[in-house]
Amino acid sequence: MNSDYGVTPIGTVRSCFPDKFGVPRQPSLCPHARGEVVLSSPWNTEEAFRGIEDFSHVWISFLFHQVPADQAPSALVRPPRLGGNTRVGVFASRSPFRPNRLGLSLVRNQGLTRRHGELCLAISEIDLVDGTPVLDIKPFLPWCDAPEAATGAWANEPPAATLPVRFSPQAEHRLQQIQWDYPELRDLIREVLNQDPRPAYHRDDPERRYALRLYDLDVHWLVANGTCVVERLEKA
Amino acid sequence: MNSDYGVTPIGTVRSCFPDKFGVPRQPSLCPHARGEVVLSSPWNTEEAFRGIEDFSHVWISFLFHQVPADQAPSALVRPPRLGGNTRVGVFASRSPFRPNRLGLSLVRNQGLTRRHGELCLAISEIDLVDGTPVLDIKPFLPWCDAPEAATGAWANEPPAATLPVRFSPQAEHRLQQIQWDYPELRDLIREVLNQDPRPAYHRDDPERRYALRLYDLDVHWLVANGTCVVERLEKA
Numbered sequence: 211m212n213s214d215y216g217v218t219p220i221g222t223v224r225s226c227f228p229d230k231f232g233v234p235r236q237p238s239l240c241p242h243a244r245g246e247v248v249l250s251s252p253w254n255t256e257e258a259f260r261g262i263e264d265f266s267h268v269w270i271s272f273l274f275h276q277v278p279a280d281q282a283p284s285a286l287v288r289p290p291r292l293g294g295n296t297r298v299g300v301f302a303s304r305s306p307f308r309p310n311r312l313g314l315s316l317v318r319n320q321g322l323t324r325r326h327g328e329l330c331l332a333i334s335e336i337d338l339v340d341g342t343p344v345l346d347i348k349p350f351l352p353w354c355d356a357p358e359a360a361t362g363a364w365a366n367e368p369p370a371a372t373l374p375v376r377f378s379p380q381a382e383h384r385l386q387q388i389q390w391d392y393p394e395l396r397d398l399i400r401e402v403l404n405q406d407p408r409p410a411y412h413r414d415d416p417e418r419r420y421a422l423r424l425y426d427l428d429v430h431w432l433v434a435n436g437t438c439v440v441e442r443l444e445k446a
Numbered sequence: 447m448n449s450d451y452g453v454t455p456i457g458t459v460r461s462c463f464p465d466k467f468g469v470p471r472q473p474s475l476c477p478h479a480r481g482e483v484v485l486s487s488p489w490n491t492e493e494a495f496r497g498i499e500d501f502s503h504v505w506i507s508f509l510f511h512q513v514p515a516d517q518a519p520s521a522l523v524r525p526p527r528l529g530g531n532t533r534v535g536v537f538a539s540r541s542p543f544r545p546n547r548l549g550l551s552l553v554r555n556q557g558l559t560r561r562h563g564e565l566c567l568a569i570s571e572i573d574l575v576d577g578t579p580v581l582d583i584k585p586f587l588p589w590c591d592a593p594e595a596a597t598g599a600w601a602n603e604p605p606a607a608t609l610p611v612r613f614s615p616q617a618e619h620r621l622q623q624i625q626w627d628y629p630e631l632r633d634l635i636r637e638v639l640n641q642d643p644r645p646a647y648h649r650d651d652p653e654r655r656y657a658l659r660l661y662d663l664d665v666h667w668l669v670a671n672g673t674c675v676v677e678r679l680e681k682a
Contacts, residue, residue, distance in 0.1 A: 214579070215509060216449025217546040236590040253537075253545065258521035261538035266597045268537075271507070271548055273451060285494035301489075301504075301567075301583040302497035309489065310453040312507055312582045314550070316591055331537075343450070346548045347537040353604040354472040355552055356592035361502045368589040 219343035221249040223272070224330070226398065227339050228446075230276055232407045232422040234337040235290060236304070237315045239368065240401035242394045243337070246323070246330040247344050254329040259322050267350035268333070272313045273343045274306035283307050291369055294410035313342075316350060371404035373438045381440045388443075392425065399429055403438045455579035457485040459508070460566070462634065463575050464682075466512055468643045468658040470573040471526060472540070473551045475604065476637035478630045479573070482559070482566040483580050490565040495558050498567070503586035506569070508549045509579045510542040519543050527605055530646035549578075552586060607640035609674045617676045624679075628661065635665055639674045 225245035227233045234240045247270070249258075262268070286297040287305040300308050320332035331347065377385065377396075385396050402422065412418055421428045423446055430441045461481035463469045470476045483506070485494075498504070522533040523541040536544050556568035567583065613621065613632075621632050638658065648654055658665045659682055666677045 213452025213454045215453050215455075215515075217451050217453055217548070218449045219451075220545050236587065238590045238593065253521070255521050256535075258535045259537050260522065260533070260535035262535060264598075265538065267593055269550060271550065279451075285489070285491055286496065297496070299492075299494045299496035299498060301495050302501065302585055304584055304587065308582065309456050310581050312453070314505060314507065314582075314584060316593065318593075345546050346544065346550075348540055348550060349538055350593075350596050350598060351472065351540065352596050352598045354474045356596070357474065357503055357552065357554075357586075360586050360588050360592070362500075362586060362588045 217345050220253045221247040221344045223338045223342035224248055225338050225340040226425050228423045230339045232402050233339050234405055237317050237337045238335045239405055241335050242398040242401055244334045245336045245338060246332045249329045265319055265349040267316055268319045269348045270315045270317055270344055271346040274311040274313050275343055277306050277311050283309055373404055373406040375400045375403045375438045377440045380442050384443045453581050455581060456489045457483040457580045459574045459578035460484055461574050461576040462661050464659045466575045468638050469575050470641055473553050473573045474571045475641055477571050478634040478637055480570045481572045481574060482568045485565045501555055501585040503552055504555045505584040506551045506553055506580055507582040510547040510549050511579055513542050513547050519545050609640055609642040611636045611639045611674045613676045616678050620679045
């Protein structure tokens with residue numbers, strides 16, 4: 211390993227997003243996107259989190275583990291927000307294809323839970339794929355993490371959630387059948403598809419069908435006449 | 447190296463704080479605290495920062511390199527903000543004594559400069575000691591990095607800058623002599639000492655004299671009758 215420092219995960223993300231397709235491009239876009247950090251030894255103790263309940267939000271420092279470690283990051287990237295054609299510097303973007311593959315997400319703190327002997331920090335509004343290695347968790351400090359006068363250029367405002375979503379009768383029926391097991395699934399599907407997860411270069415192809423995996427379900431959808439239609443849901 | 451992932455710095459901080467004594471406990475407390483990230487190959491190219499000028503603030507992900515790598519972090523820490531006696535979980539604090547020694551600071555972006563062949567990102571409002579290895583630089587995105595409803599418990603408000611500061615006639619004279627080389631030094635000294643960098647367990651000892659190094663100067667001071675007196679400045 212040709213590197214100067216070593217890091218070891220303190221835990222692993224368990225998330226509603228088993229695949230990266232459909233993962234929101236930043237946190238906060240999908241309030242119903244839920245997950246948890248499953249803590250690893252020696253950090254799976256309540257002591258290490260004493261006082262965490264006082265903070266509404268926490269920073270998750272993580273590794274973009276699905277980017278191959280041997281893929282050399284390039285100096286320029288193409289943010290989806292700019293249509294996928296404009297190139298900006300990797301350090302002027304939040305692209306996953308970056309040195310050290312280090313990611314940073316502000317998520318809502320839903321509290322510490324112990325389940326089947328595992329200690330977990332529940333989190334929501336996430337943009338983290340299942341299996342993400344977590345390197346650190348820090349509390350959000352409003353007075354120094356959120357400068358009033360900050361400006362963010364083309365990323366000053368959230369991306370418009372432009373794609374209206376409707377459910378086919380078949381999908382509606384299925385949602386009702388499984389609502390006991392997946393009580394927020396309808397909201398989550400709507401929030402994820404609102405963001406239009408299609409790659410920019412697909413958008414001229416109205417016939418294309420997509421499957422998006424949420425939890426252990428494949429959500430099948432297409433875009434017709436500017437509306438996203440959820441056709442059906444299937445167990446993965 | 448018994449670790450799961452390797453990371454390599456993209457650059458190193460050059461800072462007005464050569465030692466950790468006196469470094470502000472978070473960014474933004476000392477507007478005149480200035481430094482720069484000196485970029486290392488292969489990241490010392492303007493391309494990698496294209497568009498950075500559009501962002502007022504950037505996140506610096508760094509290593510607390512002055513914490514020994516072999517010092518095992520403990521689950522509980524004593525934040526100075528709580529008087530140094532109350533213990534909270536390491537993940538409910540921003541203590542440097544933490545797993546992976548990973549730090550995170552939001553600093554003001556002062557722009558890219560090239561000097562003597564080195565490419566540097568100038569930054570201010572810093573809380574970073576000279577020589578800090580930088581692992582990543584990311585733009586601050588107001589819409590997802592600063593939730594409106596965030597709450598931060600005992601760290602909701604900035605610490606009160608309680609220590610009034612005055613300069614001895616000798617210190618005043620010296621400041622005037624060197625003001626061409628250190629134009630903002632008076633402001634910086636005031637901002638740093640306002641925060642009262644003394645360890646909590648020193649505060650009952652009025653005779654104690656301190657030296658704080660800023661740039662290549664030793665600033666000598668003491669606290670008398672609740673006021674910090676800067677006695678003199680000397681070349682280090």
